[in-house]
Amino acid sequence: xxxxxxxxxxxxxxxxxxxxxxxxxxxxxxxxxxxxxxxxxxxxxxxxxxxxxxxxxxxxxxxxxxxxxxxxxxxxxxxxxxxxxxxxxxxxxxxxxxxxxxxxxxxxxxxxxxxxx
Numbered sequence: 001x002x003x004x005x006x007x008x009x010x011x012x013x014x015x016x017x018x019x020x021x022x023x024x025x026x027x028x029x030x031x032x033x034x035x036x037x038x039x040x041x042x043x044x045x046x047x048x049x050x051x052x053x054x055x056x057x058x059x060x061x062x063x064x065x066x067x068x069x070x071x072x073x074x075x076x077x078x079x080x081x082x083x084x085x086x087x088x089x090x091x092x093x094x095x096x097x098x099x100x101x102x103x104x105x106x107x108x109x110x111x112x113x114x115x116x117x
Contacts, residue, residue, distance in 0.1 A: 001022070001027070002019075002027055002029075002040060004018060004019045004029070005017050005018050005019075005029065006019075006029045006038055008036060008038060008054065010036075015031050015034045015036055016031065017029035017030055017031050017036060017037075017038050018030065018031065025041060025042040025043070025044070026039070026040065026041045026042070027039070027040045027041075028040075035056060035057035035058060036054065036055070036056055037054070037055040037056075038052075038053070038054055039051070039052075039053045039054075039055070040052055040053075041053075044084070046083075046084075047081055047082065047083060047084075048080075048081070048082050048083070048084050049079055049080070049081050050079070050080040050081075051077055051078070051079050051080075052077060052078050053075055053076070053077035053078075054075065054076050054077065055073065055074070055075045056073070056074050056075070057071060057072065057073045057074075058071075058072050059071055059072070060072050078096070078099070080092055080095075080096060
């Protein structure tokens, strides 16, 4: 089980997220003031799907209606999808680290959010 709180850093601001829900294969950590939610989940079946997801929200001015604000939401997540056997924990960690290292490069992140492929 993940400890509480879980901290996420966006830009230079670190936000502690408190556990708000948990189950056999799911944990949710949130901070209502910053509109952040971290979800950790595991689905076991013919495939094993492990998901780490960060949801975020804000209110922004409507670009088409003066004086009107609108709620906006978004999410970023990583899914590890494997058969129930055949890949060791170390192998899965190595693939996750490879993707994480690739995403550590600012040029790659910038290309992704600008829609390049």
